[in-house]
Structure formats: structure tokens, C-alpha cells
Amino acid sequence: MGGITQRLGTGLLALAISSALSYPVQAGQDVQALPAVQANQINTTDRLIVKFHTPSANIGTRIKALGATKGANLTHSRAMSGGAHVARLGQRISHVEARALAKQLAANPDVAYVEPDVRVYPQLVPNDSLYSLQWHYYEPAGGINLPGAWDISTGSNNIVIAVIDTGVVPHADLAGRLIPGYDFISDAADSNDGDGRDSNANDPGDYGCNGGSSSWHGTHIAGTIGAASNNGVGVTGINWLSKILPVRVLGKCGGYTSDIVDAMRWAAGLNVPGVPANPFPARVQNLSFGGEGSCAATFQNAVDDVTALGTVVVVAAGNGGSDVANTQPASCNGVIAVAATVRNGGKASYSNFGAKVAIAAPGGGNGGFILSTLNTGTTIPIADSY
Numbered sequence: 020m021g022g023i024t025q026r027l028g029t030g031l032l033a034l035a036i037s038s039a040l041s042y043p044v045q046a047g048q049d050v051q052a053l054p055a056v057q058a059n060q061i062n063t064t065d066r067l068i069v070k071f072h073t074p075s076a077n078i079g080t081r082i083k084a085l086g087a088t089k090g091a092n093l094t095h096s097r098a099m100s101g102g103a104h105v106a107r108l109g110q111r112i113s114h115v116e117a118r119a120l121a122k123q124l125a126a127n128p129d130v131a132y133v134e135p136d137v138r139v140y141p142q143l144v145p146n147d148s149l150y151s152l153q154w155h156y157y158e159p160a161g162g163i164n165l166p167g168a169w170d171i172s173t174g175s176n177n178i179v180i181a182v183i184d185t186g187v188v189p190h191a192d193l194a195g196r197l198i199p200g201y202d203f204i205s206d207a208a209d210s211n212d213g214d215g216r217d218s219n220a221n222d223p224g225d226y227g228c229n230g231g232s233s234s235w236h237g238t239h240i241a242g243t244i245g246a247a248s249n250n251g252v253g254v255t256g257i258n259w260l261s262k263i264l265p266v267r268v269l270g271k272c273g274g275y276t277s278d279i280v281d282a283m284r285w286a287a288g289l290n291v292p293g294v295p296a297n298p299f300p301a302r303v304q305n306l307s308f309g310g311e312g313s314c315a316a317t318f319q320n321a322v323d324d325v326t327a328l329g330t331v332v333v334v335a336a337g338n339g340g341s342d343v344a345n346t347q348p349a350s351c352n353g354v355i356a357v358a359a360t361v362r363n364g365g366k367a368s369y370s371n372f373g374a375k376v377a378i379a380a381p382g383g384g385n386g387g388f389i390l391s392t393l394n395t396g397t398t399i400p401i402a403d404s405y
Contacts, residue, residue, distance in 0.1 A: 082106045101321065190392045201216070233398055361381075
């Protein structure tokens with residue numbers, strides 16, 4: 020255990036801070052709430068996740084027949100990792116209705132489980148010129164004493180850290196730190212890049228949800244973890260050596276559970292139907308997002324699969340100011356759930372809390388912004404910023 024801690028130390032410090040972030044902010048601004056998502060998106064879904072006890076070649080027919088038993092028009096959308104499938108409903112229904120339907124369908128003896136496919140949403144001494152503004156690294160009250168940690172280790176170039184988020188915008192302070200990732204957003208309407216899944220993990224912007232601007236959330240997280248350090252420019256990342264694997268799952272109005280669990284398995288080196296193998300399996304995964312409800316079987320199965328390989332999964336505890344037991348995937352067993360603190364070292368008012376929280380880290384608020392890599396664009400990428 021000591022060897023693992025030593026090898027992953029700065030990586031986990033990086034992920035702890037990035038998971039605690041409530042939302043990326045421009046210099047001089049306090050933490051803001053996420054833009055309100057469209058009312059017909061946040062509490063509704065037109066998808067279910069279905070897993071049968073035994074596989075079948077005629078899965079489309081099987082899913083249609085399953086839906087017909089309860090008067091639901093179910094059609095097969097795609098196969099997922101882990102043996103489950105995404106089924107589409109003929110219309111959007113509320114999460115309450117979806118859970119009730121899923122419970123009825125799951126009573127079929129041929130079915131392992133059925134769950135609504137719900138969205139989750141983003142949660143948020145080197146010589147770099149803006150290092151003096153990165154209070155969360157060195158201040159005694161609310162910082163994490165990184166100068167002392169860097170005296171011991173600045174990271175390992177043998178460790179890959181997956182940022183499973185909105186994708187990453189190319190940025191001068193991330194040059195040389197990124198390795199090829201993947202875009203797992205399956206619905207082109209949500210992707211903002213005009214297509215579905217492909218090998219381009221760049222963030223085209225997550226604008227367009229109820230008029231909200233792009234967050235550049237994944238870029239901010241990536242910079243906190245591993246912005247180029249000691250280069251005299253911009254900000255410094257916590258880990259100076261590890262490579263960052265950008266994996267895009269969050270687009271306009273967040274991202275679906277079914278896309279996220281596929282991304283988790285792929286990032287860890289597991290097979291995902293229809294997606295090329297990942298040549299750079301990640302030793303650590305960062306999930307800085309959350310959704311309503313206790314940990315669903317779909318999320319827990321994915322966590323179990325990747326942690327069985329030795330992958331460390333670090334998750335934002337959430338920004339609801341309530342018990343983390345009601346937020347997923349932070350409530351899943353086997354993850355490191357990270358709460359947020361403010362500049363004086365106290366718990367951030369917005370941060371979730373509870374027995375499932377493993378660690379706390381600076382997340383911003385009360386006048387203490389978290390500086391990292393961003394972009395000036397309010398919709399599409401324009402220019403580097405911090």
C-alpha cells in the first residue's frame with residue numbers, strides 16, 4: 020500500500036482538488052452556480068439501461084417484447100460495455116415515471132436490472148507567472164502544502180490520469196501533457212460538434228442549454244491536475260509529469276450515465292462495443308460531475324470493473340449542500356468522494372457531506388477562486404485564458 024501511495028500521491032492530490040471544484044471560474048470571480056439546464060432535460064429521460072441475465076443475438080426483438088409487456092414502446096439503441104444495452108422510449112418521461120417503469124420491467128425473470136438513463140452535470144514553488152494567485156496550493160489555512168509535497172515528488176511519467184468530463188481545449192499550458200483520448204457522447208444533438216462518438220476528445224463548447232455559456236470544465240480540471248509547470252508561463256498543475264487522457268462525456272446539458280460508464284471502462288483499458296481499444300489505460304480517473312440519486316447498479320458495476328484492475332476513481336462529492344448518499348456516482352462503493360473547502364479551510368457551503376466522503380480539498384468560494392486553464396470563448400473556443 021505504501022508503494023501505491025508514493026507513486027500516486029501527487030496524482031491523487033491533483034484529483035482531490037479538481038473533484039472538489041464546484042465550477043471553473045475566471046480570475047477574480049467567486050464560484051458560480053451552473054447555468055440552469057432546460058426544464059425538459061434535467062428531470063426527464065427518453066432512455067432506459069437494460070441488462071438481461073443471458074446475452075442474445077436478437078436483442079432488438081427482446082427489448083421490444085420486454086417493453087410490450089408493460090405497454091411501453093421500447094427500441095434498442097446500442098450495446099454498452101458490461102453487457103447492458105440502451106433502450107429508447109417513444110417520448111420523454113419524468114424520472115419518477117422512468118423509475119416506476121424500470122421497476123416493473125425489472126420484475127421479469129429474464130432481466131438482471133433496468134434503470135433510467137439519467138444525465139449528470141459538471142461539479143467543478145514553481146516560477147509560473149500566475150502561481151502567486153494559486154492560494155489553494157500553498158496557503159496554511161486552506162491550501163494543501165504542495166511545495167512540501169513537491170520536495171518529495173512531482174509525479175510520475177508512468178501514470179496516466181483520465182479526465183472524464185467535457186473534453187479539453189488545446190491550451191499552451193497543457194502542451195505536452197495530453198495524450199489521445201476519445202469522445203463518448205453518443206447523441207449528436209448533445210455533442211455540439213455535429214457528430215457522435217469518435218477519436219476527437221476536443222471540447223467544442225457545452226453552450227446551448229437554456230442559453231448558458233460554455234464552461235470549459237474539462238480544460239479547467241486538466242489544468243489543475245497537470246498544467247505545464249516551472250515553465251514561467253500561466254499556472255502550474257499539481258502533477259508535473261503524468262500524462263492526461265481526455266475523455267469526453269459531457270456536452271450540452273450534461274451527459275448520460277450510459278455514455279459515462281462506457282468511458283470509464285474504456286479509460287481503464289476494458290472493451291467497449293464499437294470503440295477502438297485504449298492504448299493508454301489510465302491508472303487514475305477523475306469524475307467531477309454528479310446526478311441525483313443513490314448509486315445505481317449501472318454506475319456501481321462500472322466502478323467495480325475498473326477498480327478490479329487497480330484503477331483509482333476520484334469523484335466530486337457534489338454541490339447540493341446535502342448528504343452525498345443522495346448523489347451519484349459519489350455514493351458508489353469503491354470511489355474516493357471529495358468534498359470542497361474554502362480559503363479559510365472550512366467546508367464550502369455548497370459542498371455535499373456525509374459518511375461517504377473520503378477527503379476534502381479546496382473548491383473555491385468566499386472570495387477564493389481556483390485559477391486554472393480556460394478559454395475566452397462563450398460558445399466555441401477562441402483563445403487561451405485562465
